[in-house]
Amino acid sequence: GIQVEQSPPDLILQEGANSTLRCNFSDSVNNLQWFHQNPWGQLINLFYIPSGTKQNGRLSATTVATERYSLLYISSSQTTDSGVYFCAVALRGGSNYKLTFGKGTLLTVNP
Amino acid sequence: GAVVSQHPSRVICKSGTSVKIECRSLDFQATTMFWYRQFPKQSLMLMATSNEGSKATYEQGVEKDKFLINHASLTLSTLTVTSAHPEDSSFYICSARGVRDRYYGYTFGSGTRLTVV
Numbered sequence: 001g002i003q004v005e006q007s008p009p010d011l012i013l014q015e016g017a018n019s020t021l022r023c024n025f026s027d028s029v030n031n032l033q034w035f036h037q038n039p040w041g042q043l044i045n046l047f048y049i050p051s052g053t054k055q056n057g058r059l060s061a062t063t064v065a066t067e068r069y070s071l072l073y074i075s076s077s078q079t080t081d082s083g084v085y086f087c088a089v090a091l092r093g094g095s096n097y098k099l100t101f102g103k104g105t106l107l108t109v110n111p
Numbered sequence: 112g113a114v115v116s117q118h119p120s121r122v123i124c125k126s127g128t129s130v131k132i133e134c135r136s137l138d139f140q141a142t143t144m145f146w147y148r149q150f151p152k153q154s155l156m157l158m159a160t161s162n163e164g165s166k167a168t169y170e171q172g173v174e175k176d177k178f179l180i181n182h183a184s185l186t187l188s189t190l191t192v193t194s195a196h197p198e199d200s201s202f203y204i205c206s207a208r209g210v211r212d213r214y215y216g217y218t219f220g221s222g223t224r225l226t227v228v
Contacts, residue, residue: 033216041149041202041222048216086154097208098145099217101155 002027002091006102013077013109021072021105023087031090031097032063034072036083037104043086046072077109114138115207117220124195124227132190132223134205140185141207145217146178149202161188195227 003026063070161167161182
């Protein structure tokens with residue numbers, strides 16, 4: 001199956017700092033999503049971005065499908081940004097379009 | 112739009128009993144629903160995929176007889192954990208795929224934390 005690798009596994013920031021999270025995947029995809037999992041377990045869909053660039057407030061994401069990676073940028077981080085960030089992909093041409101998750105990046109933003 | 116409701120959010124049950132978890136797509140028809148399991152400090156692992164009106168497809172290593180999945184309509188899928196044991200304690204999350212997913216991706220429920228005592 002498709003492999004999804006996220007880096008770094010852990011990241012500690014001071015409030016106000018910027019950060020970049022990376023997601024590498026091993027095959028062509030037709031779906032790529034970035035999620036933030038809050039302390040209660042809820043997965044918040046940040047971006048649906050199988051290719052191109054999107055921005056939403058302090059967050060932006062870029063996927064370079066031909067090179068099989070995606071980046072999530074967080075600017076001016078806040079303590080509420082803390083949590084686990086997951087990248088998930090669905091294999092192009094795969095059956096049922098199931099999402100495979102990376103292991104996540106645990107982000108801690110200190111005041 | 113694209114809301115998925117999952118109930119219950121928390122359940123505690125005795126060992127040997129069965130527990131049913133519901134996943135509903137509230138404002139769209141879900142052609143496919145997915146069930147995931149997450150252990151503490153780990154990622155989400157896909158358990159099974161269900162399409163309305165057909166049998167679920169289980170991932171390798173997932174016991175079909177223990178985790179019964181029913182996708183009776185385009186808006187409802189259920190996961191029943193049968194004869195639950197403490198090792199089944201986990202966080203279970205459902206996801207739904209509909210026609211909007213090509214624009215917004217898949218939508219996830221809020222999860223169910225199962226504790227078997």
